[in-house]
Amino acid sequence: MSTVDRRLRVGNATNGFAYEEPLVFERSRPGRVGFSLPACDVPESDPAAVLGAAALREDLEGLPELSEVDVIRHFTRLSTWNASVDLGLYPLGSCTMKYNPKINEKIARLPGFSAAHPMQPVALMQGFLQLAYELERQLAEISGMDRVTLQPAAGAQGELAGIMMIRAYHEQRGEKRLEVLIPDTAHGTNPASAALNGYRVIPVPSGEDGVLHPEEIAKRMTPGVAALMITNPSTLGLFEEHIAQIAEIVHAKGGLIYGDGANLNALLGITRPGDLGIDVMHFNLHKTFSTPHGGGGPGAGPVGVKNALAPYLPIPVVRRLGGQEGDGFTLDYDFPRSIGRLHANFGNVGMLVRAFAYIRSLGPDGLRRCAEMAVLNANYLLARLRGVYHVPYDRPVMHECVLSDRHLDGTGITTLDVAKRLIDYGYHPPTVYFPLIVHGALMIEPTESESLEGLDRFVDAMLAIAEEAREDPELVRTAPHHTRRSRLDETRAARQPVLRWQPEEPS
Amino acid sequence: MLEAIGIGSLEALFANVPQKHRLQRALAVPAAASEQELVTELSALAARNAHHAGHDWFLGAGCYAHFIPSAVDAIASRSEFYTSYTPYQAEISQGTLQAIFEWQTMICGLTGLEVSNASMYDGASAAAEAALMAMRITRRTKVVLADSVHPHYREVIQTYLGGLEARIVAAPRSPDGRTAPLAGLVDAETACVVLQQPNFWGSIEDVAAAAAAARAHGAKLVVVVSEALSLALLRPPGSLGADIVCGEAQSFGVPIGIGGPHLGFMATRMAFVRNLPGRLVGQTVDTEGRRGFVLTLSTREQHIRRERATSNICTNQGLCLLMATVYLSLLGRVGLRKLAERNLAKTEYAKARVRATPGLALPFTAPTFNEFAVGIRGDAQAALARALEAGIVGGLDLAPYAPEIGPAVLVCATELATRDAIDRLVAALAGARP
Numbered sequence: 001m002s003t004v005d006r007r008l009r010v011g012n013a014t015n016g017f018a019y020e021e022p023l024v025f026e027r028s029r030p031g032r033v034g035f036s037l038p039a040c041d042v043p044e045s046d047p048a049a050v051l052g053a054a055a056l057r058e059d060l061e062g063l064p065e066l067s068e069v070d071v072i073r074h075f076t077r078l079s080t081w082n083a084s085v086d087l088g089l090y091p092l093g094s095c096t097m098k099y100n101p102k103i104n105e106k107i108a109r110l111p112g113f114s115a116a117h118p119m120q121p122v123a124l125m126q127g128f129l130q131l132a133y134e135l136e137r138q139l140a141e142i143s144g145m146d147r148v149t150l151q152p153a154a155g156a157q158g159e160l161a162g163i164m165m166i167r168a169y170h171e172q173r174g175e176k177r178l179e180v181l182i183p184d185t186a187h188g189t190n191p192a193s194a195a196l197n198g199y200r201v202i203p204v205p206s207g208e209d210g211v212l213h214p215e216e217i218a219k220r221m222t223p224g225v226a227a228l229m230i231t232n233p234s235t236l237g238l239f240e241e242h243i244a245q246i247a248e249i250v251h252a253k254g255g256l257i258y259g260d261g262a263n264l265n266a267l268l269g270i271t272r273p274g275d276l277g278i279d280v281m282h283f284n285l286h287k288t289f290s291t292p293h294g295g296g297g298p299g300a301g302p303v304g305v306k307n308a309l310a311p312y313l314p315i316p317v318v319r320r321l322g323g324q325e326g327d328g329f330t331l332d333y334d335f336p337r338s339i340g341r342l343h344a345n346f347g348n349v350g351m352l353v354r355a356f357a358y359i360r361s362l363g364p365d366g367l368r369r370c371a372e373m374a375v376l377n378a379n380y381l382l383a384r385l386r387g388v389y390h391v392p393y394d395r396p397v398m399h400e401c402v403l404s405d406r407h408l409d410g411t412g413i414t415t416l417d418v419a420k421r422l423i424d425y426g427y428h429p430p431t432v433y434f435p436l437i438v439h440g441a442l443m444i445e446p447t448e449s450e451s452l453e454g455l456d457r458f459v460d461a462m463l464a465i466a467e468e469a470r471e472d473p474e475l476v477r478t479a480p481h482h483t484r485r486s487r488l489d490e491t492r493a494a495r496q497p498v499l500r501w502q503p504e505e506p507s
Numbered sequence: 508m509l510e511a512i513g514i515g516s517l518e519a520l521f522a523n524v525p526q527k528h529r530l531q532r533a534l535a536v537p538a539a540a541s542e543q544e545l546v547t548e549l550s551a552l553a554a555r556n557a558h559h560a561g562h563d564w565f566l567g568a569g570c571y572a573h574f575i576p577s578a579v580d581a582i583a584s585r586s587e588f589y590t591s592y593t594p595y596q597a598e599i600s601q602g603t604l605q606a607i608f609e610w611q612t613m614i615c616g617l618t619g620l621e622v623s624n625a626s627m628y629d630g631a632s633a634a635a636e637a638a639l640m641a642m643r644i645t646r647r648t649k650v651v652l653a654d655s656v657h658p659h660y661r662e663v664i665q666t667y668l669g670g671l672e673a674r675i676v677a678a679p680r681s682p683d684g685r686t687a688p689l690a691g692l693v694d695a696e697t698a699c700v701v702l703q704q705p706n707f708w709g710s711i712e713d714v715a716a717a718a719a720a721a722r723a724h725g726a727k728l729v730v731v732v733s734e735a736l737s738l739a740l741l742r743p744p745g746s747l748g749a750d751i752v753c754g755e756a757q758s759f760g761v762p763i764g765i766g767g768p769h770l771g772f773m774a775t776r777m778a779f780v781r782n783l784p785g786r787l788v789g790q791t792v793d794t795e796g797r798r799g800f801v802l803t804l805s806t807r808e809q810h811i812r813r814e815r816a817t818s819n820i821c822t823n824q825g826l827c828l829l830m831a832t833v834y835l836s837l838l839g840r841v842g843l844r845k846l847a848e849r850n851l852a853k854t855e856y857a858k859a860r861v862r863a864t865p866g867l868a869l870p871f872t873a874p875t876f877n878e879f880a881v882g883i884r885g886d887a888q889a890a891l892a893r894a895l896e897a898g899i900v901g902g903l904d905l906a907p908y909a910p911e912i913g914p915a916v917l918v919c920a921t922e923l924a925t926r927d928a929i930d931r932l933v934a935a936l937a938g939a940r941p
Contacts, residue, residue: 021605023605023608023609023612024609024832024836025609025612028839028840031841032839033837033838033839033841033842034576034578034836034837034838034839034842035576035837035838035842035846037845037846037849037922038922040849040852041925041926041927042852042853042855042856042926042929043852043855043856044848044852045848045851045852045855045856047740047848047851050851050855050874051711051740051741051851051874051876052874054742055711055741055742055874056740056741056742057739057740057741057742057743059840060616060617060739060839060840060841060843060844061616061619061743062612062613062614062615062616062617063613063616063617063835063836063838063839063840063843064836064839064840065839065840065841066836066837066839068576068578068837071578071582071833071836071837072578072581072582074836075582075585075606075829075833075836076582076585078601078602078603078605078606079582079585079587079588079602080587080602081599081600081601081602081605082587082588082591082599082600082601082602082603083591083596083599083600084586084587084588084589084590084591085586085590085591086586086587086590087586087587090590090591090592092592092595095592097590097592100586100589100590103542103545103546105584105589106546107545107546107549107550107553108764109580109762110549110550110553111553111558111560111561112550112552112553112554112555112556112558113553113556113764113765114558114762114763114764115558115559115560115561115572115762115763115764116556116557116558116559116763116764116765117558117559117564117566117570117572117763117765117766117900118570118763118765118766118767119566119568119569119570119766119903120557120566120900121891124556124557124900125555125556125557125765126555126556127551127552127553127554127555127556128552128556128765130552130555131552138536141534141535141536142534142536153628153629153632153767153768153824154628154820154821154822154823155821155822156809156819156820156821156822157628157632157819157820159819160667160819163670164666164669164670167670188808188809188810188811188812188813188816188821189809189819189821191809191813191814192809192812192813192814192816192818192819193819194814195814195815195816195819196639196667196670196671196818196819197670197671198670198671198672201813201814238523239521239523239524241523241524241525243528244525244528268534269530269533269534270521270524270529270530271521271524271528271529271530272530275528275530276528286822292586292589292590292826293589293590293591293592293593293822293825294588294589294591294824294825294826294827294829295588295589295591295592295593295594295600295603295606295825295826295829296592296593296594296603296625296786296822296823296825297626297768297822297823297824297825297826297827298628298767298768298822298823298824298825298826298827299822314666339666339669340662340663340665340666340669341631341659341662341663341666342632342663342666343628343629343631343632343663343766343767344569344629344630344631344632344657344659344660344663344755344766344767344769345569345570345629345659345765345766345767345769346765346766346767347766347767348628348767348768349764349765349766349767349768350762350764350765350767350768351767351768353549356549357545357549359536360537360539360540360545360548360549361539361540361542361545362539363536363537363538363539363540364533364534364535364536364538365533365539366539367534367536368533368534372517372520375520375521376508376509376512376517376520379512379514379520380508380511380512382512383511383512383513384511395523396520396522396523398523419596420598423596423598423599428596428599429596431595434810452508478794480598480599483598483599484598484601485597485598485601485793485797485799486598486793486794486795486797487598487793487794488597488598488791488792488793488799488800488801489791489792489793489794490597490791490801490803492791492792493789493790493791493801493803494789494803494804494805494806497780497787497789497803497804498789498790498791499608499611499621499622499623499780499787499788499789499790499803500608500611500612500615500621500622500623501608501609501612501790502612
């Protein structure tokens with residue numbers, strides 16, 4: 001063993017303070033426990049006597065035995081293996097990885113929010129009901145919609161709810177419409193949400209310039225089409241400038257427009273989807289309104305609708321009693337045409353509280369400033385990277401820009417390699433290979449949270465990688481080099497799935 | 508920056524937004540509040556919600572008040588976890604990925620099944636997605652849904668199935684509080700039977716019998732769990748013949764938080780993995796042969812299959828999953844069992860007090876875990892109001908859910924319920940004023 005190897009094997013740190021960490025089950029030692037119970041103040045009861053021995057399990061397979069300090073060290077070490085917004089730029093396109101203000105975390109943990117129960121009497125939850133009532137109206141104002149439901153737990157559940165309302169609307173009018181138009185730039189959840197409602201998906205190509213053209217919609221807009229699902233700005237970061245005309249075409253044939261709100265951050269205070277002809281839309285509170293992404297949720301996906309769709313909103317609906325301030329709030333279930341309930345309770349309330357706090361902190365000027373700075377940052381990145389990276393649709397963008405690896409042709413370096421090499425420079429990679437219509441897409445959304453010098457450093461890294469691709473492609477192809485794991489074998493994971501830990505058989 | 512972009516003003520950034528569509532006024536939302544004002548204002552709103560830290564608490568019905576060790580929030584508050592996103596880039600997401608893999612393993616052990624996904628939104632949508640999954644597997648359209656499944660879950664199942672060719676048939680409750688034998692309800696068109704364990708009334712169902720009834724006609728058994736702590740005591744539904752076990756794991760260290768965010772879970776047999784919705788983490792190796800974890804089997808998902816995906820679920824409940832994994836690691840094999848036994852002891856004590864108190868009764872005779880119905884003489888609302896006067900949130904009035912059993916309250920006694928509070932609750936329900 002070389003001196004270097006020996007140095008690396010000291011303790012369980014692989015490299016200084018970079019800790020290797022086994023699975024929690026491998027840390028387990030018989031008899032350890034990380035919690036305590038008060039003395040029992042009622043008679044103990046024998047589970048076998050109460051429930052019958054046959055009803056009981058013998059052992060708790062799959063659970064480890066650890067002390068509190070074991071558990072804390074385990075998960076603290078795991079945390080150091082993650083990139084995060086608090087560590088640096090996380091320019092994942094269409095995910096709006098903006099900074100999550102700390103005060104919102106503190107407020108969501110107030111016991112009146114964190115320890116209250118959704119089925120307690122409404123008289124005992126007036127604070128929540130007021131917050132929900134006001135947040136619904138704020139989101140309606142921001143989006144130009146008439147009514148909002150806060151129930152969907154994520155954007156995709158919001159899409160599901162929105163399409164359900166569209167279906168209910170058409171059914172109520174006695175119309176049988178079986179198709180939904182979806183542009184080729186749409187998020188994958190859009191077609192899946194339509195299919196879950198029994199709709200057939202008709203794809204619509206975007207034009208040479210990257211935006212949707214009215215004639216393409218007109219061609220496909222038949223009386224059998226229930227809705228067009230549109231993302232504006234699109235996943236190319238482009239404002240759908242023909243949206244009003246497109247809406248007229250769809251509405252004229254009795255269809256509705258669903259707006260995917262994933263990219264709403266670019267529009268705050270600038271324009272409102274409701275004013276552009278959108279009939280139903282969802283919000284991603286974890287994108288536009290800064291609730292943390294949590295390593296993959298929880299998010300929240302409220303849905304806004306125009307009045308024509310209000311009868312179909314999920315129940316319950318928060319109502320102000322007497323319509324006067326100070327009269328209090330209640331929950332209303334009496335909506336016979338409602339699509340029903342989508343969530344066991346009211347949705348991801350903790351996220352609603354954070355979003356409410358965020359809107360309250362920013363006010364009208366701050367919200368508009370978000371959009372301005374987000375769009376400024378994206379255009380600045382585009383301006384500085386243009387030329388070195390290929391720009392498939394070279395026009396002014398909104399909150400994100402899409403590049404491709406075409407200028408690296410001949411180097412053997414692809415988008416995936418660029419993404420992995422960015423990690424060595426300390427950046428979470430952008431969204432890659434999406435939208436699908438751009439070959440080798442790199443979709444970059446800096447958000448308003450980044451400073452000029454932060455953006456410049458990112459640009460420097462991107463430019464350096466382009467240079468490396470030509471001068472030392474192997475370095476790029478084998479990146480990342482400074483992570484605790486190098487590239488992982490995804491094919492093996494899928495071909496020989498190992499989806500849980502199992503103790504090794506004693507040999 | 509404007510110069511680099513080649514424009515003269517911020518306004519010019521929005522040149523592609525037609526002038527007539529621009530908002531010509533400021534948004535009508537309240538003016539910006541300082542952090543100090545925000546705290547004052549939102550603390551005042553929060554103070555207008557009752558909560559289980561300020562009352563003796565016996566309300567469960569799908570959301571359970573349990574003690575949460577401080578270590579859970581200490582880990583969940585690490586911004587390396589909560590300010591990251593879906594672990595698309597495995598090399599810099601091993602923390603999240605490994606925690607999900609550990610969660611999947613724990614859920615497999617608890618449910619007695621072979622594969623678990625990386626969470627669903629909540630118990631209700633997990634139940635709905637389980638029914639859809641059984642329909643995909645069997646290519647059948649009839650769902651036998653027990654009346655004793657949480658009423659909100661039943662509503663959500665109806666909402667999810669509403670747009671598809673599906674038929675829901677109700678399986679009634681027997682007088683003892685369990686689901687009546689399923690014979691006659693399951694047939695060759697039945698995709699699945701959906702049963703809750705323990706059920707909404709707190710009663711423990713006969714999972715093995717339901718599995719046999721389903722299997723006799725080639726249908727799948729979906730077992731829904733809303734009080735996940737019960738899994739620490741009861742035989743795993745997977746070992747009793749359940750094909751899909753799903754539900755709500757809020758009890759594992761996730762705050763009640765007015766009903767969300769909570770933690771839906773779903774597990775099944777390996778044979779059905781291709782039909783399982785949601786994200787999955789798998790073990791693999793890196794280029795140096797070191798163990799690592801990645802998102803896998805993503806061809807089931809909508810970013811590849813689009814309209815043919817198993818589900819549209821994308822963002823799920825990652826941070827809640829982390830909280831539950833920390834919680835289960837702390838309590839572990841021994842602690843979780845002890846906690847479940849403590850819940851049983853509190854509940855058995857409360858039931859004994861109810862039995863011994865004139866004017867109260869136990870309408871159902873089936874065994875229970877930590878929740879049970881109490882029959883009240885007189886008006887349930889009045890009884891709950893008396894309890895509230897004594898500082899007790901006494902449970903759920905069952906009038907909207909089971910009017911046929913007469914005035915009754917669904918009472919849940921977890922480890923947080925003290926003997927004194929149980930005594931006072933029983934007295935208040937029986938008619939005593941504080």
